[in-house]
Amino acid sequence: MTDHDLNGTIAGLLRDLAAVQKSTQSKWGYKRAASAVRNLEEPLESYLQPDGTLKKIHHVGPSSTRVILEVLQTGESPTVASAIAASGQTSKAEQSRMWRQHFLTRSRVLAALNNRALTGPALDTYRGDLQMHSTWSDGSQTLEDIVAEGIARGYEYCAVTDHSYGLPIANGLSMERFAEQHERIDALNTRYAGRFRLLKGVEANIRADGSVGMSVDELQTMEIVVAAPHAALRVSTDQTERMIRAVETPGVHILGHPRGRMYGSRPGVTADWPRVFAAAKRANVAIEIDGDPSRQDIDYTLAKDAVAAGCLFALDTDAHGTHDFTFVDTAIAHARLGGVPAELVVNTWPLARLLTWARSR
Ligand SMILES: [Zn+2]
Numbered sequence: 247m248t249d250h251d252l253n254g255t256i257a258g259l260l261r262d263l264a265a266v267q268k269s270t271q272s273k274w275g276y277k278r279a280a281s282a283v284r285n286l287e288e289p290l291e292s293y294l295q296p297d298g299t300l301k302k303i304h305h306v307g308p309s310s311t312r313v314i315l316e317v318l319q320t321g322e323s324p325t326v327a328s329a330i331a332a333s334g335q336t337s338k339a340e341q342s343r344m345w346r347q348h349f350l351t352r353s354r355v356l357a358a359l360n361n362r363a364l365t366g367p368a369l370d371t372y373r374g375d376l377q378m379h380s381t382w383s384d385g386s387q388t389l390e391d392i393v394a395e396g397i398a399r400g401y402e403y404c405a406v407t408d409h410s411y412g413l414p415i416a417n418g419l420s421m422e423r424f425a426e427q428h429e430r431i432d433a434l435n436t437r438y439a440g441r442f443r444l445l446k447g448v449e450a451n452i453r454a455d456g457s458v459g460m461s462v463d464e465l466q467t468m469e470i471v472v473a474a475p476h477a478a479l480r481v482s483t484d485q486t487e488r489m490i491r492a493v494e495t496p497g498v499h500i501l502g503h504p505r506g507r508m509y510g511s512r513p514g515v516t517a518d519w520p521r522v523f524a525a526a527k528r529a530n531v532a533i534e535i536d537g538d539p540s541r542q543d544i545d546y547t548l549a550k551d552a553v554a555a556g557c558l559f560a561l562d563t564d565a566h567g568t569h570d571f572t573f574v575d576t577a578i579a580h581a582r583l584g585g586v587p588a589e590l591v592v593n594t595w596p597l598a599r600l601l602t603w604a605r606s607r
């Protein structure tokens with residue numbers, strides 16, 4: 247599959263246009279149009295009508311429609327090009343463009359899920375999500391909400407991975423708070439025995455030196471430990487050693503959103519990824535594909551390198567609310583496009599196998 251995705255290209259152009267607007271209202275209008283385009287289920291080509299006009303798209307106004315028509319008809323948008331040139335922000339726009347590479351729009355996600363020529367994991371072989379946040383840290387969903395939504399989706403388990411105390415900005419939990427949370431999880435697991443299992447987890451913060459800010463004893467109170475970078479995500483110096491140290495930390499199971507990139511605004515960690523993946527393979531640590539549409543981290547291009555290294559994968563949503571459970575589609579799509587075998591995706595494993603793997607770390 248090529249990178250040809252007009253929805254993605256056009257959403258990017260609308261973001262570029264938003265960035266050079268002077269009025270907050272038009273900035274907001276173009277941004278809203280861009281996200282409407284990213285969320286379309288069909289390619290924009292199918293919105294073009296025989297008379298050359300565009301079918302109405304919710305949240306896309308006349309100025310955005312003009313940009314869309316220019317691109318559909320000529321492959322480029324003179325409107326956006328001249329607005330950027332006039333703003334004097336050409337290099338900034340180029341940088342944002344680079345930071346939108348290999349992000350999938352909703353229409354490409356659905357195409358990858360429905361493409362039978364692609365093998366790999368699928369929604370119906372996916373048993374549970376291993377990165378989720380609750381009201382205990384910075385999420386809006388309660389533990390009960392996670393159980394209810396998990397059961398509704400036919401999952402067998404989910405891991406609650408609230409932030410640890412090392413990340414105060416995300417309301418990280420102290421070990422005392424985790425102990426309280428674990429009592430609540432035990433009570434829910436008793437109530438839902440045989441139907442659903444909530445796993446005790448944490449998202450530990452990978453610090454600048456690669457340590458995860460929690461002791462081995464503390465990590466061992468958890469059933470699933472996601473270690474993920476939340477700082478130094480805009481520096482271009484090599485951070486291979488930082489990431490290798492994190493995956494080699496005993497008790498870590500998943501390298502979460504490995505790059506820490508953000509759509510159009512942040513490149514994330516620079517590292518020799520094949521070396522990081524080789525270390526993860528040796529340590530039996532899973533590489534996460536974070537399905538949050540603004541993260542998509544790692545993406546299908548890097549996933550190919552992790553497949554070549556023989557890594558395990560965790561396909562997670564990083565959900566902060568029950569609406570975010572659908573982000574799993576994006577994670578699965580990247581895995582399928584990256585050629586990840588379903589067998590290597592820990593979320594496809596039955597609970598007993600998952601726990602055996604986790605305890606071996
Ligand atoms: Zn995180």
